[in-house]
Every structure is written in C-alpha cells, then in structure tokens.
Amino acid sequence: MNATEKKPVEKVIESLADAGSVFIIGCTGCPVGCDVGGQPWIDEMTGALTAAGKKITGSCLIELLCNKALVGFKLSRKAEQILAADAVLVGSCGVGVQAVGNMVARRAVPGLDTTCLGDYQGLWPGSERCGQCGNCVLAYTGGLCPITLCAKSLVNGQCGGTCDDGSCEVSPEHPCGWKLIYDRLKELNRLDDMRRMIDPRDSRKLAIPDAIRRTMRYALEVDEQEAAATKEAH
Amino acid sequence: MSQLQRQLASGAFVVTGEIGPPKGINVGPCLHEAEQYLKGRVAAVNVTDIQTAVMRLGSMAVCHMLIDLGIEPVFQMVCRDRNRLALQSDLLSAAALGIENVLSLTGDHVVMGDHQDAKPVYDLDSVSLLQAMCALEAGTDMGLDTKGNPNKLDGVPKFFKGCCTTPGSPTPEAQVIKLEKKAAAGAQFVQTQAVYDPKTFETFMKSIRHIKIPVMVGIVLLKSAPMAKYMNRSVPGVVVPDEIIQRLADSAKEDRQKVSTDIAGELIRQMKPMCQGAHLMTLGWDHCVPDIIEKAELS
Ligand code: SF4
Ligand code: SF4
Numbered sequence: 001m002n003a004t005e006k007k008p009v010e011k012v013i014e015s016l017a018d019a020g021s022v023f024i025i026g027c028t029g030c031p032v033g034c035d036v037g038g039q040p041w042i043d044e045m046t047g048a049l050t051a052a053g054k055k056i057t058g059s060c061l062i063e064l065l066c067n068k069a070l071v072g073f074k075l076s077r078k079a080e081q082i083l084a085a086d087a088v089l090v091g092s093c094g095v096g097v098q099a100v101g102n103m104v105a106r107r108a109v110p111g112l113d114t115t116c117l118g119d120y121q122g123l124w125p126g127s128e129r130c131g132q133c134g135n136c137v138l139a140y141t142g143g144l145c146p147i148t149l150c151a152k153s154l155v156n157g158q159c160g161g162t163c164d165d166g167s168c169e170v171s172p173e174h175p176c177g178w179k180l181i182y183d184r185l186k187e188l189n190r191l192d193d194m195r196r197m198i199d200p201r202d203s204r205k206l207a208i209p210d211a212i213r214r215t216m217r218y219a220l221e222v223d224e225q226e227a228a229a230t231k232e233a234h
Numbered sequence: 235m236s237q238l239q240r241q242l243a244s245g246a247f248v249v250t251g252e253i254g255p256p257k258g259i260n261v262g263p264c265l266h267e268a269e270q271y272l273k274g275r276v277a278a279v280n281v282t283d284i285q286t287a288v289m290r291l292g293s294m295a296v297c298h299m300l301i302d303l304g305i306e307p308v309f310q311m312v313c314r315d316r317n318r319l320a321l322q323s324d325l326l327s328a329a330a331l332g333i334e335n336v337l338s339l340t341g342d343h344v345v346m347g348d349h350q351d352a353k354p355v356y357d358l359d360s361v362s363l364l365q366a367m368c369a370l371e372a373g374t375d376m377g378l379d380t381k382g383n384p385n386k387l388d389g390v391p392k393f394f395k396g397c398c399t400t401p402g403s404p405t406p407e408a409q410v411i412k413l414e415k416k417a418a419a420g421a422q423f424v425q426t427q428a429v430y431d432p433k434t435f436e437t438f439m440k441s442i443r444h445i446k447i448p449v450m451v452g453i454v455l456l457k458s459a460p461m462a463k464y465m466n467r468s469v470p471g472v473v474v475p476d477e478i479i480q481r482l483a484d485s486a487k488e489d490r491q492k493v494s495t496d497i498a499g500e501l502i503r504q505m506k507p508m509c510q511g512a513h514l515m516t517l518g519w520d521h522c523v524p525d526i527i528e529k530a531e532l533s
Contacts, residue, residue, distance in 0.1 A: 018449060078254065083342075087276065096255055116281065118490050149342055151354075152314075152340060152343060152354060152356045152359075154340065154356065154358075154359045155359060156359050156361040156362065156412065156415055157342040157361075157408060157411060157412035157415065158403075158405065159360070159406045160340070160398065160399075160400040160409075160427055160470060160471050161340075161342070161343065161470045161471075162403055162404055162405060162470055162471065163404070164469045164470075166404065168340065168343075169343060169346060169470050170343045170345050170346070171345075179404070179405055179407060179408070182405050182407070184409040186407075191407070191411065194408070194411045195363070195411055195414060195415065197415060197418070197419070199362070200318065200358050200359075200362045200376075201357070203357070
C-alpha cells in the first residue's frame, strides 16, 4: 500500500490559484485505506474549493487510480466535465496523479501527500518495509531491514544513538533498528552475521530503471504503441 | 607521524581536549580558549563537525587555524552531511592543509539539530569512512576506472585514524562488534562517549581486550546537577550515577566549578589504569582543563 495523508487545504487552494474551475477525482484504493480519500475527501474538497470561489465542474471516484484501463474507461465518460475545468484535483498517491496528468489534457494537481517510506509495498499490510536498496542484506541482519528500520539506514551496525529504552535518538517512538537486529541475531545465535563488513550502497540501484517504468501500469500503453507500429509497417 | 600518534605509541597516558566552532565566523573566542588553556597541556584538540546537527563554521577551517597557532588538531568527520565524493575530497583537503588526525563518526541525525528538514546523507558510515581513509593512504580512492581498477591519486595522504564507541550503551555487545569492525577497517585510536561509572568502563574494557588499539576515555565536564540530569535523560548511552548528581546538587553555587573539576579529576584517576588516555569535552569551560589535569594527577 502507498501511504498517503491529506495536504493542508490552504496548500491545495494555493496550488490551484490560477484555476477558476476544477474537476475532482478520488481514488478508493490506498487513500481510503489510509482514511484520507474517497467520497468524504471529495465532499470536503468540493466544499472548500467552492468557498474559495472556484467552480466545481464535476467529480468521480475511481476504484484504483493505478489501474490504467479503469482510469481511461471512467475518465472518457467524464470528458466533457473534465475539459470544462482548468485543472483536475486528484486524491491519490503520486502514481495516480501522474497517471491522470498523462491521460487528460488538463493540469493534474495532487490533493494528498504520498508518505510511504521506501516506495510501493505491494499488498503487504504489515510493518515490514523494503527501501529497494538493490543490495539486500537481510541474510546478515536476521531478516530485518536496516535500510528502513534504522533512521540513518546504517548497514554496518548501531551508532551511538540507542537509548536505554531501546528507542533511537530521533524519537522515543522509533525503535532502534540495530537493537532489533542485534536482539534477533542473539536470539538466533548468529551474532557473527553482524561482524560481516557490508559495502556502501550503490546509489545507481535506487534510480528506477527505464525498462521497469514501462511495465505494469504501462503494459497496455506498450501494447498500443506496438499495435500502432505494426499497423504503420503494413 | 602526528604528536598524538607518537605519544600514544610511547605508552604514555595521553590527554586530548575539544573545541566547537562558532555559529558564525567569530573564531576569536574558541581559538583564544585553545591557545590559552589547551596549548601545551593536551596532545591534540578535537574540533567538532557540525555537532548535534546544529549548523556552524566548519571543522577543517578551525583545524587549520589551530595548526597556525602551533596546536595539533583532531579533525572530526561525520557521515551525515556529505556523500563519498565530498568526504574523500575533504580528506585530501585536510591532508593538504597538514591535518593528520581524523576521527570517523556517524553523526547525530539532522532531526537533533536546527535544520530538521535537511536531507540526512549517510552515504558512508563510520566503518566505510575509515576504509575510505585507508584507500586514500594506499594511493587510490573508492571509485573504479573504466577497466575496473581503482583510480590512482596524484600525491598520497597519511592519516592517524580514530573512531568512537559508547561503553554505556544499553547494548554494549553490539558496540563491541562495531568496534571490531572499525579496527578491522583501519582505526588506530578510540575516543569514547562520556563515561561516569568506572565499573561500567572496566567491564567494557575487558570485553574489548582483543581489540588492540589505544582507548581514551571520554569525560564531558558536568557543570551542574540539571545538566547531569539532562545528560541522563537525553544523551543516549550516557549514565551519570546518582551520587555524582547529588554532589553537584549539594554544592554551593560559588563552589560548583571546583566540584565539577574535582569529579572529572577523580574519574580520570580511577579509570587511568584501565586505558591509554582521556578525552576532555569541556563544552566552553576550557579554562577548567588545567585544573582537571592537575586533579587527575597528570601534570
Ligand atoms: S536490505 Fe535493501 S533490498 Fe533488502 S529489504 Fe532492506 S531495502 Fe529492501
Ligand atoms: S540509534 Fe539505532 S536506529 Fe537510530 S540511527 Fe542509530 S543505529 Fe540507527
């Protein structure tokens, strides 16, 4: 799930300063799971933007804004209302906002902030997180990810910031990731794993490869392009 | 070879001091303190690197100014603010300016400081920064050329490489393992986080007997009972025993400084047989250093 939170209303209004009319799209996937999206959010935005003097040309809910076929299908039926607006306000993660922006001939403005640490987490609902570092060290850390559990993403062990209650210097609410790893390895009788020297990360692996950008949501698009190319060749 | 390295190698009990650069360019007061109270009394003076993530004048500039005053610096380097290009470049710059002693630190997180919205870097950690120093000393850097060979340096630096450890950590064994890695990565000396309990320190020193590098015990001068309580509450891995807090609380205001230096002197006397030196962090009270050294019976 992609974690999202509401952008402050004044920030949303500020980003729509030069738009007299707005079409609103809400995603009922992750944002609803995070309690920040869906119809209640659309209603709230409709009220706030109307009060700010803007005309709402229409709105719609889409089950998953990361599902391209669904987005295209639903938006085409609202084309008139969308084109009557100066901008489209989207209540979804950053992927959904970009998807809408690519699909309609209007500026797409985010209504939510995507806060998920470490990118898309599939459908996994637990606290385990992967920062997609490209050099997985879970084998040496008792299966706990130091990239997402340690506030500094340290790979060679604990810094001096572990507090007596096991929290990290950054916040009493943040458990020290390396204390968790230490405790786990001790329990597994595998403390030697912590002695292993881990190389600094390869930052190139954090960039999203162009080949991957064109999978999943874009699969359809590639098919379309290929179909068009084949047609042309004939 | 730096004076610090020579003195530690001679087996003498070595004392180092510490100054923090100002927030601004008014370097006069900190240089004055170093010249007046530390010069000739300590083997070297640490210069902190954007300590507790509060933006200030840089460590390297002040280290260079200390050299001009005839004071040997220890250049502290944290991994929080620079990626590996900048860290290696600054190591070369430091060496070119005559700085030899370098202390490798992780660095407090940016949320501890006064620019909480800054990007924390941590491209390297305190272990891989030591490895980077070793690579530079071997005439190469961390990068590879197009054939996959390490890049060659034109002019090779030499460092005396230090690191830190936290004897009072709630997970001392994890600290020992990390110290083993730092030693394997080339660390040649250790300055510890502040220690106020000789018993804890003794246990810790026993647990690192197999790590053969000199250890200097860290002492942060306790200026008052509230400060001691603050350290207990807010500085991870630092434990000030109740007796010490009580002694500070019981002392009259005009005796406070004397009691502070008494405590520091006594602690050093007690821990001297267990280690190779003491690192004094006086937090602006550098004028107390001569007193502490005398009370520790080191002069
Ligand atoms: S170590 Fe890297 S790849 Fe493995 S779980 Fe953590 S971030 Fe993901
Ligand atoms: S205290 Fe623990 S979690 Fe926090 S930065 Fe240090 S090692 Fe990482």
